[in-house]
Amino acid sequence: MQICELIERCQLQGIITMSEKTILVWFRNDLRVHDNEILFEAIRKADKVLPVYCFDPFYFKTTELGLSKTGNIRARFLLESVADLRHNLQKLGGDLIVRTGNPADIIPQLAQQYQASEVYHHREVAFEETKISEDVETALWKIKLNLKHFIGHTLYHKEDLPFPIKDIPDSFAVFKKKVERDSAVRPCIETPRHISVPPIIDPGKIPVLADLGLTEPFDDPREIFQYKGGETAGLEQLQRYILGTGQPAVSRGGKYTADHSSRLSAWISLGCLSMRWVYRQVTNNTHGSHNSNSPLILELLWRDYFRFMFKKHGRQLFSPERLKDDQREPAPNQDELFEKWKTGNTDVPYIDASMHQLNATGYIGNHNRQIVAGFLVHQLKADWRKGAAYFEEKLIDYSPASNSGNWAFVAGVDKDPRDNRYFLGAKQAAELETQSHFINTWLSDVYDDDSSLASVI
């Protein structure tokens, strides 16, 4: 059936009335109903709201390095998160239209089908994400519709910073000092109580992993922490963290102890949790030990910093001078070394244990990320972009600005003037424990049966 025929039929059946205003809400990395400005504003301004999510095949392709853009652990988390969003919208009387395909085709097509007068989305910052929204914007222009951009991914709103984007300090220390002194975190946006959607003809099925060309991940019994995608599970994990009853987190030293790691990153990266919500819950809480001095708040600021650095520098984020300075002679057997690093076969127990944990679970703590990244870049002399691409495939919490920003920081090719970021790099890592609970846990397959190594990769 032609689209115009379908629209006519809907009008005849009273599904769409010409006088009603409909706004299409395009969900991307903001899979929540709490503190969600695009949803709230659409409900406020329109009679009907059309929530849409697109699974874009671009994110499930294989890159030039032969790596998947999205590995199966993160893909499963995403599928669960979209299902949870649909469920939460249904509880409010709404629904979520789900499609697989290029958003530049799908969004305008749905906008026409449901006679939406505008499309709302949250602005992204990294190259690929902004290219996708530019393509959608161009396609919408062709049918005379506007794509309205909102800011919703940061703790501090861009307009509340004490400096224009072009003057944001490149040093994290200066950025932190000025933002904490001169800016305030905005209150959260009200959670809607009801959503009115037009009668939806075909809500669409949420794909399964096989539809995305992926296999079901194996849930490694060595991992204590269980991830479940979605706003509901994210809010529960936040409560557990605040009350101090979370499952044991992996400490900075990689040992299983209860420490400050919140394990919230996967939910924050997909926007199942808003940064502001986390901030408010942590700073207002009277139960546990957390408050505005919580280490979590500092960590959230790092996330903002990398995002704003992307906004400020764009493609120049990775300083050409530093990239030039960084032209160390690459190791002749680069590919072989990269393969050993990826598979956790470097013969440095701490590095190998970390990579096994990453491959098996999609997560390693910040300290371990710094160590394995430093080892790849400084000891194996590999291109940091290869490491970043590998993290993109594997991390359950992959987020472009946080990933590239941290990798560039470790490699020393970013804009922060701070020197000597070899952290606890290769040399020190090798000197770290060779026997510990962490190492024994994640290298147990090697010790038990050398031939089983491939099974955790």
Ligand SMILES: Cc1cc2nc3c(=O)[nH]c(=O)nc-3n(C[C@H](O)[C@H](O)[C@H](O)COP(=O)(O)OP(=O)(O)OC[C@H]3O[C@@H](n4cnc5c(N)ncnc54)[C@H](O)[C@@H]3O)c2cc1C
């Ligand atoms: C090489 C490298 C690559 C990384 N890639 C990513 C990535 O793709 N996605 C991602 O979310 N984080 C990334 N990080 C940052 C950090 O390691 C993770 O955010 C953190 O380990 C997640 O665990 P958590 O939620 O328990 O963190 P917590 O320590 O509890 O911190 C709370 C939150 O603050 C944010 N945060 C903490 N540290 C950082 C940091 N250094 N940079 C940016 N945000 C931070 C995260 O949203 C995190 O959930 C990377 C770090 C390194 C060194």
